[in-house]
Amino acid sequence: MAERDAITDPWGARTPYGPGDSWPVRVDSHLADGVRAEDVDRWVPSAAVLHSNGDGLEIAVKDGRIVGVRGQADDRVNHGRLDPKDLYGWQAGASPDRLTTPLVCEGGRLVEATWDEAMRRVVTRSRELLDEQGPSALGFYTSGQLFAEEYYTLAAIAHGALGTNHVDGNTRLCTATAAAALKTSFGCDGQPASYTDVDHADVIALFGHNVAETQSVLWTRMLDRLAGPKPPALVCVDPRTTAVARAATVHLAPLPGTNVALMNGLLHEIIRNDQVDHAYVEKHTVGYDDLVQQVADATPERVADICGVPPEQIREAARLLGGAERLLSTVLQGFYQSHQATAAAVQVNNLNLVRGMLGKPGAGVLQMNGQPTAENTRECGADGDLTGFRNWANDDHVAELARLWNLDPMQIPHYAPPTHLMQMLRYAENGTIRFLWVSATNPAVSLPELARVRSILEQDRLFLVVQDAFRTETTEFADVVFPAAIWGEKIGTFTNVDRTVHLSEKAVEPPGAAKSDLDIFLDYARRMDFRDRDGEPFPAWHDAESAFEAWKKASAGRPCDYSGLTYDKLRAKNGIQWPCTAEQPDGTERLYVDGKFFADPDYCESYGRDLITGAPTEPDEYRSMNPDGKAMIRPAEYLSPHEMPDEERPFALITGRTLYHFHTRTKTARAPELQRAEPEVWVEMSERDAKECDLEDGDLARITTARGAVQAKVRLREIRDGVLFLPFHYGYWDTEATSERAANELTPTDWDPASKQPIFKTAAAAIARVEEDR
Amino acid sequence: MRLGLALRELHRSETSLAAFLYEVSDRHRVEHEVHHVARDLAGWSRAHVRDLAEAGERYGLSLRGTAPESSGLLAPVRRKVSELTGRRAETGLLLLADLRRLHRRTAGVSLDWELLAQGAQAIKDHELLELAQRCHPQTLRQLKWSNSMLKTLSPQVLVSG
Ligand code: SF4
Numbered sequence: 054m055a056e057r058d059a060i061t062d063p064w065g066a067r068t069p070y071g072p073g074d075s076w077p078v079r080v081d082s083h084l085a086d087g088v089r090a091e092d093v094d095r096w097v098p099s100a101a102v103l104h105s106n107g108d109g110l111e112i113a114v115k116d117g118r119i120v121g122v123r124g125q126a127d128d129r130v131n132h133g134r135l136d137p138k139d140l141y142g143w144q145a146g147a148s149p150d151r152l153t154t155p156l157v158c159e160g161g162r163l164v165e166a167t168w169d170e171a172m173r174r175v176v177t178r179s180r181e182l183l184d185e186q187g188p189s190a191l192g193f194y195t196s197g198q199l200f201a202e203e204y205y206t207l208a209a210i211a212h213g214a215l216g217t218n219h220v221d222g223n224t225r226l227c228t229a230t231a232a233a234a235l236k237t238s239f240g241c242d243g244q245p246a247s248y249t250d251v252d253h254a255d256v257i258a259l260f261g262h263n264v265a266e267t268q269s270v271l272w273t274r275m276l277d278r279l280a281g282p283k284p285p286a287l288v289c290v291d292p293r294t295t296a297v298a299r300a301a302t303v304h305l306a307p308l309p310g311t312n313v314a315l316m317n318g319l320l321h322e323i324i325r326n327d328q329v330d331h332a333y334v335e336k337h338t339v340g341y342d343d344l345v346q347q348v349a350d351a352t353p354e355r356v357a358d359i360c361g362v363p364p365e366q367i368r369e370a371a372r373l374l375g376g377a378e379r380l381l382s383t384v385l386q387g388f389y390q391s392h393q394a395t396a397a398a399v400q401v402n403n404l405n406l407v408r409g410m411l412g413k414p415g416a417g418v419l420q421m422n423g424q425p426t427a428e429n430t431r432e433c434g435a436d437g438d439l440t441g442f443r444n445w446a447n448d449d450h451v452a453e454l455a456r457l458w459n460l461d462p463m464q465i466p467h468y469a470p471p472t473h474l475m476q477m478l479r480y481a482e483n484g485t486i487r488f489l490w491v492s493a494t495n496p497a498v499s500l501p502e503l504a505r506v507r508s509i510l511e512q513d514r515l516f517l518v519v520q521d522a523f524r525t526e527t528t529e530f531a532d533v534v535f536p537a538a539i540w541g542e543k544i545g546t547f548t549n550v551d552r553t554v555h556l557s558e559k560a561v562e563p564p565g566a567a568k569s570d571l572d573i574f575l576d577y578a579r580r581m582d583f584r585d586r587d588g589e590p591f592p593a594w595h596d597a598e599s600a601f602e603a604w605k606k607a608s609a610g611r612p613c614d615y616s617g618l619t620y621d622k623l624r625a626k627n628g629i630q631w632p633c634t635a636e637q638p639d640g641t642e643r644l645y646v647d648g649k650f651f652a653d654p655d656y657c658e659s660y661g662r663d664l665i666t667g668a669p670t671e672p673d674e675y676r677s678m679n680p681d682g683k684a685m686i687r688p689a690e691y692l693s694p695h696e697m698p699d700e701e702r703p704f705a706l707i708t709g710r711t712l713y714h715f716h717t718r719t720k721t722a723r724a725p726e727l728q729r730a731e732p733e734v735w736v737e738m739s740e741r742d743a744k745e746c747d748l749e750d751g752d753l754a755r756i757t758t759a760r761g762a763v764q765a766k767v768r769l770r771e772i773r774d775g776v777l778f779l780p781f782h783y784g785y786w787d788t789e790a791t792s793e794r795a796a797n798e799l800t801p802t803d804w805d806p807a808s809k810q811p812i813f814k815t816a817a818a819a820i821a822r823v824e825e826d827r
Numbered sequence: 828m829r830l831g832l833a834l835r836e837l838h839r840s841e842t843s844l845a846a847f848l849y850e851v852s853d854r855h856r857v858e859h860e861v862h863h864v865a866r867d868l869a870g871w872s873r874a875h876v877r878d879l880a881e882a883g884e885r886y887g888l889s890l891r892g893t894a895p896e897s898s899g900l901l902a903p904v905r906r907k908v909s910e911l912t913g914r915r916a917e918t919g920l921l922l923l924a925d926l927r928r929l930h931r932r933t934a935g936v937s938l939d940w941e942l943l944a945q946g947a948q949a950i951k952d953h954e955l956l957e958l959a960q961r962c963h964p965q966t967l968r969q970l971k972w973s974n975s976m977l978k979t980l981s982p983q984v985l986v987s988g
Contacts, residue, residue, distance in 0.1 A: 189986050218982070469979045479858065484916050485987035666864055666968055668975035692870070695863055802859045 056082060059137040060730045063712055064265070064273045069281035072253055072415075076274055080133035083140040084113060084121030093120065098627050100130075100547065100555035102198060102540045103138035103715040105228075105422035106268040107549020109628050110135060112143065112541050112560040119143050119541055119561055128628045130248060130553055136269040138715055141727050143541065145720035146561075151522055152536035153565020163524075163534060168566065168576070171533050175490075176580045178516045178532075182488050183215075188466075192219035192477045192486045195435050196493035197227065197424025200545025200557065202600035203570045204426075204433035205607065207492070208440050209592045210574055213458045214583035218466035219486060221437045221474040222430035223494040225810060227423030229473070230389035232431050232438070233808035234398035234420050236659040237687055238406065240652025240679070242431055242442055243612045245644045246381065246417025247630065248551045251275055253415025256377035258288040260401050261312065261387015262421060265296035266712040268550070272297070286377075288370050290315065291387055292707065293737070293778060294771030303370045306773040307360035309705040310392035310694035310815040315367070316400030317691060318356030321348040322371030323407065330409030337648035338406055339679050340686035347688030359691065361773070379415030380408055386423065386709065391814035395807035396664040396689035403686050411684075412646040419550060424716075426547040432613040433604065437471025441611040442651075442658040445471065446672060449655070457607055458592075459585035470669060473809035474500075475802070482509045490518040492570055493537065497526035498717040498784035501800035501811045502760050520573060523719050526784045535573050538563035544597045545571070546623065552630040552641075554615070556623035571597055609634075612644075612651045612658075645684075653682030664689040667806025694815040695803055698775065702758060704742070706818035708781040708796040718782045734794055736765040737778040738820070743769055746820055753823040758816050761798035764823060777818055830946040830955075831886045837939040838879045842894045844936050844969075845872035849898035851925050853905035857913035858922060861976060868972065869896075871965045872936075882958055919984035923977065930973040937966045 057065055059081075068077035084090065093113040101108040109128025113121040122143055124133035155171035156163040182190040193211045195204065204222075211220040224232075232242045239245070251257065251274045265272040278285055279300060289301035290312075298304040307315045323329065324345055334341045353364035353371075374380060382405055388397045402418055410416035422428060434440035443450035445467045455462040472480070478500070480486035500506045510517060510530040519528045520535040528534045542563040548554045563569070568576075578592060585591040594600045598620055609616040614632035617640075623629065630640035651657060660675035662668060664687060670678075679685055698705050713730040714721040721727040736756055738748070748754055750769045755762055756777060763779060772778055779796040788794060799818060804811045848869035855861045873894045880892035898905060912918050944959035946952075 186987055189983055469982055472983075475859070480983055482857070483914060483919065485919070485983050663968055663971065665867065666972035666975075667860070668968070668971040671971075692867055695866070803863055804860065806860060806864050 059140045060726055063137050063269055064276055067280045068277050070277055071282040076132050076252060078126045078132045080124050080126050081135040082123035088120045097558045097560040099557040101139045102425040103142045104268055105424055105427060105550050106270050107553050108135055108139055108270050109555060114560050117561055119146055130628060131270045134270045134273055137713060141724040142720055145723035146539055146541055148723045151564045153567055154536060156534040158532045172580055174533050175518055178488060188215045188217035191215060191217045191488045194474060194491045195222045197222055197224045197427035197430050198493045199426060199570050200547050201429040201433055201604055202545045202597045204429050204435035205604040206571055206574045206592055206600055208434035210578050212465050213460050214591055216464045216466055219472040219477050222435050224427040224430045224436050225474040226499060228427045229810040230394040230398050230808040231420035231422060233395045234402060237399050237661050238402035239650050239684055240657030241612050242658055243644055244552050245411055246419045247642045250381045250415050250417045254285050254379045254381035256286045256373055256380050258374060258382045259297055260290045260384045262383045262385035263295045263297060267385060269712060286373050288373055292773045292776050303373060305362050305366055305370055307362050309707050311360040312388050312391055312397035313393045313689055314356050314359040314691040316397055317348045317351035318353050318367050319371045321351040322368060323375040326375050328375030329407045333409030334407055338684045338686050344403060344686050344688040380410040381415060381417055383419040383421055385421040389810055392694040392812055394805035394810050399687050406684055406686055412643050422550045428548040441607045442613055444658050446660055475804050475809060475811060478509055481515050484514055487514060488516045491527060492520040495525045495527045495717040498795050501797055502802045503795055503797045504761055525719055526786055536567040538567045538569045543569035546601060553628050554631060555627050556620055650682055650684050652679060662807045664807050696801055696815060696817045698817045702817035702819045704777045704818045705775060706777045706799060706816040707814040708779050711780050714782040717784050722787055734765045734780060734783040735768050737768050737770040737772050739772050739774045740769050741774050748822055754820050755823050756818055756820045758799040758818045762793050763796060763798055764793045777820060831888055833942050833946055834883055834886055835888055837943055838890045840936045840939050841872050841875045844932055845869045845894040847932055851929055853898045853902045854909055855922055856906040856909035868969050875962045878958055882955055916987060923981055923984055926973050926977045933970045933973055937970055940966055
């Protein structure tokens, strides 16, 4: 078992392997100072919760406290490895500043209260609003960090018991586009590929995916392939010269906001060189001719002008992609949080479709997630989609769900697409949403245009409930705060990017009166006295395992089928990929192996949306376009970004993440090693730009956009000229500063019309030295 | 020839649709999706206007090739008003009314394209037919957009406030 300083050595020692070989095991571990492995009382199975990779691990418990973690050697995801956040992040749970009791707002201050008092306020306000306005007054905004059982329960309460259409997760900020792109191309959400495809690929193409920092254990898998015999070629698309870019065979650094143009250029080349798998396209797809037409004039020269990438580089990348025998494509925030997010991510699906690179070892697409349990938010329906990848526009699907819940189908809103977060915020702004329940997320730091977000959350007319483990920038606006138990303090399942389901066991008791999110939601349901059609209490379940059994029934027959799983089965072998059924008891490694998709008009989760306008496709339109349920090749034209750099604000600002922190640092800043690694916000820029702005490495600079300002120390980095990068994790709870620290002070309110994911990667900005400095 | 009339009429309706899209965009500055997408879609109408002006030359018409790229001098005022009233639920009704108007205007443009395509077929003008086949689908997408925004936004407006 290896102990390393994962701050200075984030990826650890190489264990090289070759194509088709099994990735060697390397067990990583970290225990609190002075604790030896033999001192540990119990090792409790779980998986990583500070990113989306799903690394299997065990929690070390001694004297009723968490004292460390070690990687699970036989876990299919990580083969024992852990990343810096896994190794150190667990310490946050034992912080002295955990929330241990409910808080209620009295005379503008949050004061301690009993559960009865706090719940009474929430129930009373819910009832008043239901009487006055109906369910449209209530909205729910959840997370990518709860467990499946909790999301399913929330979805049942919000969509079913209350019947509001206003439910979303903060997955809207990070994986909404993954879901939208999969629905667009395959008719349904669900990750096609598997991490094991890294073991087989001869070309791995990473589109806006800084895997070295966002899923660093997956990166170690790639590094081990690169160090072994017959390494794969890497293609990297990123305006920053990241660790991935440095390891890449070809690195394309397009101007922010031009991904669709770049993708069209690559597709143009592949079609021109006739590297298309015509047999596959013919047999398994519709829409190819439209793509040919769309990219006909996207020549490398023309595209080069838009993207600021030399045409030879585009040709070279296309040669690699076009010549690959096993092509694995991955996509993340560089595409999802940028202009034309879905259109760009769909072009990656198109790339693999026209090349017939799907459903076989080494050939596939990974539309990545940001958060550990984002997949569950999506499949359980806590992101607004209907539970079990059901189609809100298909009355039969709604009726099926209503039967399952024993409710009237009219009770489940399906007259329009589910309200996404940014629209919910707008409704709160115009006063038509008057109750917002936020669980396990921190919108006062993570949403764009923070001045606006604060002005919405602070309104008196908005009743705000916040459920979290800590006080955050958001709890400070709340009317009621519920203290939540977190990872290690409760039991439940969650699912990573490649559909791997882990059971996470309870290791220790939550502090004080904190309760699991599941118990909080169920308590609310009982006090609201929700009933089904037979007058029985709804939801009918009462704890995690009964919630899981209910969720299994809801998922049965759908693509995300959990019916073959039980807690006991996961105890025997943790980490099984859905669909897992009686016929496929060991789970399913890859989807779409036989070129069969979930896209049949009667079965699909979504009829899709117009990639430019975002308008939902009508059912009959879908049926005539894709009667046989094939994969859909959907082209898109490039549109220029809504906010372009100009004389006054000459830079394109992108925000992003770092290896050492997660989300708004509520946990990672409370782990000393992680906090010390990156305690303060910084800004990255190129040397040339810095010179022109009279800035040097280490100078304090002020970055401004039309929305606000941030002060940050300058780091000279390899990043394309004309681009500034700011990490988005930093808010205000751990600083004297009350303004100009959070990157989202600068970002615009604008979102991709198809996925409704906010845009964090195209804003026009200026930068100047803070004068008193130096 | 009457076809010239149809061309001129379509050119007029596309030009005014572009202008109206900018107007809606500015009047609803605080409805971010409407604001941004309306501008993107105005771009399509502007391109149609340019192509129609070109086609018009062959019919001896002199049509302006450029449609305005903003809602004119009043743009800042419209945006300001939108921001000032953006916290009031009543603006929802104004939004629905504007989307309804937009939808009807777009439907008019769509019909005009249909007429032009019919005429082009009758006189076997391939170029004109090709133009209609290229542009009309975009008009239909504009139409679906206003329809879908109405469908999506109306329930909240109609049951609250
Ligand atoms: S940090 Fe961003 S990408 Fe990562 S989980 Fe949070 S929202 Fe998603």
